[in-house]
Amino acid sequence: MGNDYKERMGGLANRLKSEQPKMPIQEVKPVSKEEAKIATAQLNVWISKDLVKRMKSYGIENELSLKDITTQAIEAYLKEAVSTN
Numbered sequence: 001m002g003n004d005y006k007e008r009m010g011g012l013a014n015r016l017k018s019e020q021p022k023m024p025i026q027e028v029k030p031v032s033k034e035e036a037k038i039a040t041a042q043l044n045v046w047i048s049k050d051l052v053k054r055m056k057s058y059g060i061e062n063e064l065s066l067k068d069i070t071t072q073a074i075e076a077y078l079k080e081a082v083s084t085n
Helices: 002-018 049-062 066-084
Strands: none
Touching (some): 049 066
């Protein structure tokens, strides 16, 4: 078994010496530009547990985060408030 191992390793060494290394071909991809991020600020509010549960259920059904739901609700409220003034 020792001779078989030495033969395999010797064959490997000879093969590595005789074969040209295969160079990987690099693919050039253009760098994508990141979209400008809107500056954000933190908002902490206390709301009823029932409202939080309803928001979470709505978010799951519509694949929205609580942040998205809150932002959309505030924007809709302000749009309505500004148009009535």
